[in-house]
Amino acid sequence: MAENKIKAVLFDLDMTLLDLFTPKDEAIKAALTAMFDAGLDLDKEEAFSKLKQEYNKDFEGPLVISNFLNGVKQYHPKILAAAINSYRTTKAGLLKPYPEVIDTLTKLKATGLKLAIVTDAPILKAYRRLDSVGVTEFFDAVVTVTDTGKKKPSPEPFTEALKRLNLTKEEAIHVGDWPERDIKGANEFGMISVHAKYGDIFSDSSYKGKADFEIDSFNQLLGVIHTINQKT
Template identity: 25%
Template sequence: MAIRGVLFDLDNTLLNRKQAFERYARYLIEQYAHVNNDDELEAYVASMIRADQNGYRSKKELYTELRDTLPLKDAATTVEQLLQTWFTQFSSFTVHMDGALDILEALRNDGYRLGLITNGSSGSQHGKIDRAGIRHYFDALIVSDDVGVKKPQPAIYAIALERLGLTPEESIYIGDHPINDIQGANAAGLRAVWLEGFMQWPQGGAAHPHVIYHLSELRSLLMELNRGA
């Protein structure tokens, strides 16, 4: 069956969360921590990036650790203050993935229906979407916090497909996470494309899906799959 709908992950797929978090980490440390020199700053930034675990760690746990380990300018700084900085400031560091706007524009012009499925808090994810200026591209936009279910659960894909008016067989999903994105989409009946470069494929996991290394490769892949259909 020909592909009519293209659904995307958000972080490290359409937005470069890795770059955004590095910039944000530098900002947070400069705001709250006493740093003696550039080398020390870079060491704290690297430590914060490791502690973040690519965004898959509890925010309260992360900022509790930072509160206890950073050399704070003000010893009275609370975890709640650090969390509030995250929720109010992180979206301002949003970075487009290279080629994201081009591929969204091209796919819209090609007549595909477009969807977005992302895990995360409503405020944080919607803030990034609006900061990136990409909301208008999507016929369905699903944030897990809004619907009470998250990837890799099949239900979140079903919600998106219902809003798009498409079946799984005529839809494809692109993301960077082998479990949440690729195995989740496959379990929901969609074809999946792995954007390699951010997450490791699990040892002993299912065979690789379609793989791209840059979003610019997606359009030709869709043409190839539709020719085969």
Template identity: 25%
Template sequence: MIKAAIFDLDGTLLNRDESVEMFINTQYDRLNKLVGHIPREKYVTRFTELDNRGYVWKDKVYQQLVDEFEITDITWEELLQDYICEFKNNCVPFPNLIDMLEELKKRNFRLGIITNGKGQFQIDNIEALGIEKYFDIILISEWEGIKKPDPQIFKRALEQLNVSPNQSIFVGDHPVNDVKAAQNVGMIGIWKKDFQWSTVEADFIINDLVELPLIIDNASKQNVESY
């Protein structure tokens, strides 16, 4: 019987690609007097390339942008601070996020988030999505001192939720850091499809968060049948 559902954040609950696109365009508009000498498309495209879907922290991204585009009227530190302060105002949820969480809460599932990243920054984004109230635990790598795919961060979440691995699912978009890492500690690994990968070894695959309650039903049946 499945008792708990734990989620990744970026690319799973938060549509990070759309959020980044919205943010970098609004940053360009907001700071136009300082970066307007760069064509918008170049600024947006280069930021997105350097960001590498969130796997490069923005200090390096902005240092590179300032150097490449010869930005002199604002420092990379100030651009980074703008990112930290403003990104939360551009958070785009995936479709059906709230409906899915409401449904799982109705069923009395224990819910958690495990996300890599900076503590306050990720909390700000979770609050911006309006979803913090649904979760019993939120583990962020900076504050935990460990990050996915380290099994310890998954075990810590399971302990805090007071559930065993085989009573739990983990939903994420990364085949290694999310799906495989969760499976390695005995959890059911569910892959939220991402265009970057074509084949992923997961227990279940979803395109849309709305599919999750039915997937949990199927996982629970399989769990029962395996005993």
């Protein structure tokens, strides 16, 4: 029997394994409620729009809320503290994997595949998210922007992950939701790319390259790997 070509799967984290934005919206609403209770004086729709804009600038944390409060000229430590606590508590309670993620990861590990995370998130934030949904132990390597100083589509994160797994790019595939980072990065690196369409909130991406495979749900990944291995 021929040996399977694919020996590892690299995964993006946010919007590929975890639905980050549904709990994020709810957490923003909770933070605003806490701010209003603490004394924020602003139209509610305007407040949500402005705070959401801050969170859409590709970062999060206390600085986002601080920037928002400074922007509307209502900064106060009391309001900031209430917002941070409410945001973190709400988001932590709602964060969860996409359907079929745990079942599919279990099946992938059972076949002997190595699994790795390649994320643009900072290392502590990545591990907190993995731990909060109980999937840390599935992964043989976790590569973050903290490790390489580079974000996808740079080749460095992929190179580091494969180095830790002791495999070549021909022996792995990368699964991610963001065309400009995940698909472009894997394609230019020379690794098989799988577009997680279910998590793609950047459908108007300027990157026009195509993924080698597309999946509409996480468990379809099993069929993709089977198809690739059948071709070897």
